[in-house]
Amino acid sequence: MSADIRTAIADLLAEHAARIDEDRLEDWLGLFAEDCLYRVTTRENVRLGLPLSLILCEGKAMLRDRVAALRKANIFNIHSDRHLVSAIRYRGQRDGLHHVEANYAVFQTSQEGESRLFSVGAYHDAIRETDGGLVFVQKLVIPDTAAIPTLLATPL
Amino acid sequence: MSADIRTAIADLLAEHAARIDEDRLEDWLGLFAEDCLYRVTTRENVRLGLPLSLILCEGKAMLRDRVAALRKANIFNIHSDRHLVSAIRYRGQRDGLHHVEANYAVFQTSQEGESRLFSVGAYHDAIRETDGGLVFVQKLVIPDTAAIPTLLATPL
Amino acid sequence: MSADIRTAIADLLAEHAARIDEDRLEDWLGLFAEDCLYRVTTRENVRLGLPLSLILCEGKAMLRDRVAALRKANIFNIHSDRHLVSAIRYRGQRDGLHHVEANYAVFQTSQEGESRLFSVGAYHDAIRETDGGLVFVQKLVIPDTAAIPTLLATPL
Numbered sequence: 424m425s426a427d428i429r430t431a432i433a434d435l436l437a438e439h440a441a442r443i444d445e446d447r448l449e450d451w452l453g454l455f456a457e458d459c460l461y462r463v464t465t466r467e468n469v470r471l472g473l474p475l476s477l478i479l480c481e482g483k484a485m486l487r488d489r490v491a492a493l494r495k496a497n498i499f500n501i502h503s504d505r506h507l508v509s510a511i512r513y514r515g516q517r518d519g520l521h522h523v524e525a526n527y528a529v530f531q532t533s534q535e536g537e538s539r540l541f542s543v544g545a546y547h548d549a550i551r552e553t554d555g556g557l558v559f560v561q562k563l564v565i566p567d568t569a570a571i572p573t574l575l576a577t578p579l
Numbered sequence: 580m581s582a583d584i585r586t587a588i589a590d591l592l593a594e595h596a597a598r599i600d601e602d603r604l605e606d607w608l609g610l611f612a613e614d615c616l617y618r619v620t621t622r623e624n625v626r627l628g629l630p631l632s633l634i635l636c637e638g639k640a641m642l643r644d645r646v647a648a649l650r651k652a653n654i655f656n657i658h659s660d661r662h663l664v665s666a667i668r669y670r671g672q673r674d675g676l677h678h679v680e681a682n683y684a685v686f687q688t689s690q691e692g693e694s695r696l697f698s699v700g701a702y703h704d705a706i707r708e709t710d711g712g713l714v715f716v717q718k719l720v721i722p723d724t725a726a727i728p729t730l731l732a733t734p735l
Numbered sequence: 736m737s738a739d740i741r742t743a744i745a746d747l748l749a750e751h752a753a754r755i756d757e758d759r760l761e762d763w764l765g766l767f768a769e770d771c772l773y774r775v776t777t778r779e780n781v782r783l784g785l786p787l788s789l790i791l792c793e794g795k796a797m798l799r800d801r802v803a804a805l806r807k808a809n810i811f812n813i814h815s816d817r818h819l820v821s822a823i824r825y826r827g828q829r830d831g832l833h834h835v836e837a838n839y840a841v842f843q844t845s846q847e848g849e850s851r852l853f854s855v856g857a858y859h860d861a862i863r864e865t866d867g868g869l870v871f872v873q874k875l876v877i878p879d880t881a882a883i884p885t886l887l888a889t890p891l
Contacts, residue, residue: 426582426738437666440682444701466815503622503723505699507665507684509819510749526752528819528842530684530699536726538699543817543842543850545756567815570848582738593822596838600857659778659879661855663821663840686840686855692882694855 424513424521432523432550433511435557440506440527443578448490451578456551456558457483463579465569466544477569493577504541504577505530520549520560529579542566542579580669580677588679588706589667591713596662596683599734604646607734612707612714613639619735621725622700633725649733658687660697660733676705676716685735698722698735736825736833744835744862745823747869752818752839755890760802763890768863768870769795775891777881778856789881805889816853816889817842832861832872841891854878854891 435454442451455461463478480486509526516522524547531541549561564579591610598607611617619634636642665682672678680703687697705717720735747766754763767773775790792798821838828834836859843853861873876891 426742429742430582430585433666434668437668440665441668441680444682505682505684505701505723507663507682507699507819509752510666510745510822512746512749512753524753526756526817526819528684528817528840530696530723532699532723536724538696538723540696540842540850540852543819543844545817567817567842567844567850568848586738586741589822590824593824596821597824597836600838661838661840661857661879663819663838663855666822684840686852686879688855688879692880694852694879696852 424516428521428552429511429513431557432513432521435550435559436508436511436523436525436546436548439559439562440508444504444506446503446577448493448577452483452487452490454559455483455486455562456553456560459483459486459559460561460563461486461559461578462562463564463566466565466567467569469565477566477571478564489578502531502533505532505538508546520551521557523548523550527579542568542571544579580672584677584708585667585669587713588669588677591706591715592664592667592679592681592702592704595715595718596664600660600662602659602733604649604733608639608643608646610715611639611642611718612709612716615639615642615715616717616719617642617715617734618718619720619722622721622723623725625721633722633727634720645734658689661686661688661694664702676707677713679704679706683735698724698727700735736828740833740864741823741825743869744825744833747862747871748820748823748835748837748858748860751871751874752820756816756818758815758889760805760889764795764799764802766871767795767798767874768865768872771795771798771871772873772875773798773871773890774874775876775878778877778879779881781877789878789883790876801890814843814845817844817850820858832863833869835860835862839891854880854883856891 461480462476464476468475507528512524514522528543529541532538544566547563551560617636618632620632624631663684668680670678684699685697688694700722703719707716773792774788776788780787819840824836826834840855841853844850856878859875863872
């Protein structure tokens with residue numbers, strides 16, 4: 424893997440975080456391939472090899488629907504997000520995709536002005552090089568606990 | 580932007596964090612240009628384009644005064660800081676300055692030994708290359724909430 | 736220092752974090768030299784130049800014993816860890832070793848599913864290049880407070 428690709432991958436993960444934190448969810452969609460898989464599961468499910476998901480979007484159309492639903496539900500923006508993402512761990516290239524892992528912490532700030540830890544966990548991502556830059560083909564989000572509200576949640 | 584500059588920018592942000600965390604505020608001043616702007620505002624102010632600031636230091640002299648005031652006020656060091664700063668997002672070069680953004684989380688530890696989240700937010704920085712290395716020309720700190728005590732606070 | 740070594744050092748710190756977080760403590764041992772020093776102390780001890788330690792393992796054999804003891808004690812895995820590690824600060828090469836510093840935050844998630852801040856602090860590491868890759872010769876962990884339970888704790 425070249426240093427350039429590594430930098431580009433780090434940039435993709437930083438963009439992912441920033442577009443959620445800035446509530447630019449429509450732009451966030453632009454970081455995903457049409458045939459993407461966005462899945463939030465848990466550490467326990469991954470450890471046991473279970474296919475259970477807290478959130479599962481197969482294909483960008485489902486992801487688009489989710490963003491539209493969030494926009495409809497959150498008429499009043501009830502909190503803001505802030506991501507801290509660790510350095511990436513490069514796990515090799517398979518099937519033409521770059522596989523990377525990273526740790527994350529997401530903090531939420533309420534309208535009352537209180538910031539608190541919302542979720543910590545890991546990303547397991549598969550990334551494709553395209554003419555328009557890098558895109559996520561798979562974004563597997565693995566929070567350390569399933570005890571997080573996901574119904575109306577912004578993406579992790 | 581060369582890989583070298585990118586590394587140097589990341590180093591500058593890491594030094595910024597370390598010198599605050601190690602309570603080396605006089606050395607921290609050395610990371611700023613004489614004509615610098617150090618401003619702490621809020622997400623809301625930035626979103627609405629408001630010029631309101633929680634802290635505003637125009638020029639290094641004001642920053643120096645602030646550090647002197649902190650030294651006088653905090654006869655007893657009441658807490659220690661610890662920064663976690665995300666990977667930088669390079670936003671381009673304008674007017675000879677490098678523009679970068681990053682997320683931060685600051686944790687404080689009290690003298691009683693309790694560590695807790697103090698502030699999360701973003702940095703929007705403008706950085707100049709000089710013969711003596713990189714310096715901040717603008718450091719805009721954008722906490723996710725204005726509900727933080729700033730009167731006697733160490734810099735973010 | 737070449738960009739390659741810098742990347743390799745960042746990778747070593749990321750592996751350190753990941754192997755603890757994934758509860759692969761036996762693999763974590765593989766990141767240390769036989770003549771390593773693993774020491775957890777406090778900010779206050781470092782500031783005063785005191786040799787006091789919360790945890791002190793001189794040599795890999797002691798580190799191996801500690802992992803074995805943890806395995807025996809933690810029959811039920813009582814929590815999981817998640818590390819966020821900052822960008823490294825390269826402090827130069829002395830005695831053939833690379834000296835680097837970084838900030839960390841460790842979050843723990845209980846079996847009841849609550850994630851919370853466990854410890855923040857700094858790493859001061861000395862790293863050796865070997866034919867098999869980089870290894871830690873010294874890992875000095877400096878939590879911002881000594882008020883953390885260390886008897887049965889996983890490594891920081």
